[in-house]
Amino acid sequence: MPRQIMTVAEMTAADRAAAEAGTPTIVLMERAGRAAAEVIRERYARCPTVVWCGPGDNGGDGYVIARHLRRRGWPVRVEALAPPASPAAQWAAGRWKGETGPLVSEPGSAALYVDCLFGAGLSRPLDGEADRLARIMPGAARIVAVDVPSGLVGDTGRPLGERSLKAQLTVTFHRRKPAHVLAAGRAACGEVVVADIGLEEMGQGRLFENDPGLWAERFPWPAADAHKHARGRMMAVSGEAWNTGAARLAARGALRIGAGVVTVLSPPGALAVNASHLEAVMLAPFESEFDLQTRAEKADAVVIGPAAGVGEATMRHVFALARNGAALVVDADALTSFADDPAALFSALDRDDVLTPHPGEFERIFPGLLAASPERITAAREAARRAGAVVLLKGSDTVVAAPDGRAAVGLNGAPWLATAGAGDVLAGFIAGLIAQGMESFEAACAAAWIHAEAGAVHGPGLIAEDLPGLAPSVLRKLWEARER
Ligand SMILES: NC(=O)C1=CN([C@@H]2O[C@H](COP(=O)(O)OP(=O)(O)OC[C@H]3O[C@@H](n4cnc5c(N)ncnc54)[C@H](OP(=O)(O)O)[C@@H]3O)[C@@H](O)[C@H]2O)[C@@H](O)CC1
Numbered sequence: 001m002p003r004q005i006m007t008v009a010e011m012t013a014a015d016r017a018a019a020e021a022g023t024p025t026i027v028l029m030e031r032a033g034r035a036a037a038e039v040i041r042e043r044y045a046r047c048p049t050v051v052w053c054g055p056g057d058n059g060g061d062g063y064v065i066a067r068h069l070r071r072r073g074w075p076v077r078v079e080a081l082a083p084p085a086s087p088a089a090q091w092a093a094g095r096w097k098g099e100t101g102p103l104v105s106e107p108g109s110a111a112l113y114v115d116c117l118f119g120a121g122l123s124r125p126l127d128g129e130a131d132r133l134a135r136i137m138p139g140a141a142r143i144v145a146v147d148v149p150s151g152l153v154g155d156t157g158r159p160l161g162e163r164s165l166k167a168q169l170t171v172t173f174h175r176r177k178p179a180h181v182l183a184a185g186r187a188a189c190g191e192v193v194v195a196d197i198g199l200e201e202m203g204q205g206r207l208f209e210n211d212p213g214l215w216a217e218r219f220p221w222p223a224a225d226a227h228k229h230a231r232g233r234m235m236a237v238s239g240e241a242w243n244t245g246a247a248r249l250a251a252r253g254a255l256r257i258g259a260g261v262v263t264v265l266s267p268p269g270a271l272a273v274n275a276s277h278l279e280a281v282m283l284a285p286f287e288s289e290f291d292l293q294t295r296a297e298k299a300d301a302v303v304i305g306p307a308a309g310v311g312e313a314t315m316r317h318v319f320a321l322a323r324n325g326a327a328l329v330v331d332a333d334a335l336t337s338f339a340d341d342p343a344a345l346f347s348a349l350d351r352d353d354v355l356t357p358h359p360g361e362f363e364r365i366f367p368g369l370l371a372a373s374p375e376r377i378t379a380a381r382e383a384a385r386r387a388g389a390v391v392l393l394k395g396s397d398t399v400v401a402a403p404d405g406r407a408a409v410g411l412n413g414a415p416w417l418a419t420a421g422a423g424d425v426l427a428g429f430i431a432g433l434i435a436q437g438m439e440s441f442e443a444a445c446a447a448a449w450i451h452a453e454a455g456a457v458h459g460p461g462l463i464a465e466d467l468p469g470l471a472p473s474v475l476r477k478l479w480e481a482r483e484r
């Protein structure tokens, strides 16, 4: 099952729908507070605990948590920023029979703090006592946030004002929000646990966690009677003689991820060096853009960009390939080549083509878009709309967006992947999956997930050359999960 990521507005709508269907907010609040208290008891030994409660329903959750911890014998005190203002919070505060006082916490005044000041209803920057807390408790150690660390905007993962609280553990409800998946928010949230509070699935989501639930059912496993040409033909365009390794990394990636026939298309001057490094991957020369177009006629997917060289020749090569039916994965130099005329690139692209920029390349072809967007999901979606193609924006929170509005965020990003050539392998994985018939958005999602898993499997010391060879162990896990 795909796991949706819900915006704050979608979550509020789900709350309202539940109320209309007969489950009032206080019931959801009781489930939320009880679930959060359980997570806290699983993670921490019983200890003197302070629950910081705000005036809204986030504070209401806090009173429920305090009650459940106290029932289990925890020494708990509530520190209230303001009296409960919402009806549900008033109900929860009324059922709390323990000690309540003003917000006076200092570092070390308790052994554990539970942050229930603000969640989805944050409407202005932290000030007064809440801001004091964020200033004097800059670290996350032994702070548990409920829904989000207070001061953080659920839809962006950034503080609304200057600062927010930070947490070691964040317990949220029903579904992750963007703040729980985007890198900036993840740093403030610490570990994120999603507790079920019995809300119904709502409508058709457009934003998902990128994990196998999103695409595994449509993974292109070979048919029992498969032959190599039926498993997809992928090609990668090589640079000149001193710039050939990147295309070979892409080619090897495509082969490992299952493409049946993989070819490096090479300028004449680079044939010898390519030939001396290729075995199962085939090699074919091209002399001109027309030649390239002809050679690529049989391809299902082509990677162009890794070490292709920045300039007019690469632009012409992209146009030549775009005249073919093959899906294009446009990466690295092929993106930068269009820095002065991104519209020319976009007009050549189809909906099944994929752009794979890192943030620097993204800025070159979508100038100012990242800075003007509240977060990376919005930026990638707008980029996909403008380009009329799938856009994969790299990062520890890689975002994949399709021109139809679907988007997915990766949660398994591994720091080991920040190494030269890793992106070339990713481009090859994407093209290798598209060549096997996977739809481009899902192919980009699957490739990014497998790439990150492979990085995590290897860990320290990873170099890009390792990545294709790590794909089989990840594929095996997917294969075995399918058989179950
Ligand atoms: N949706 C669901 O299904 C479920 C949701 N649940 C929980 O509800 C939470 C959302 O609750 P919520 O909407 O009441 O918002 P919340 O964050 O408590 O704050 C609103 C209050 O704070 C005030 N205020 C805002 N900013 C301020 C500031 N800087 N400084 C001072 N005051 C400020 C604001 O004032 P106002 O803007 O109205 O003037 C208002 O009084 C959600 O995060 C989750 O924990 C669960 O119970 C389970 C089911």
Ligand SMILES: [K+]
Pocket (backbone or CB within 6 Å): 058, 115, 116, 117, 118, 119, 145, 146, 147, 148, 149, 150
């Ligand atoms: K909070």
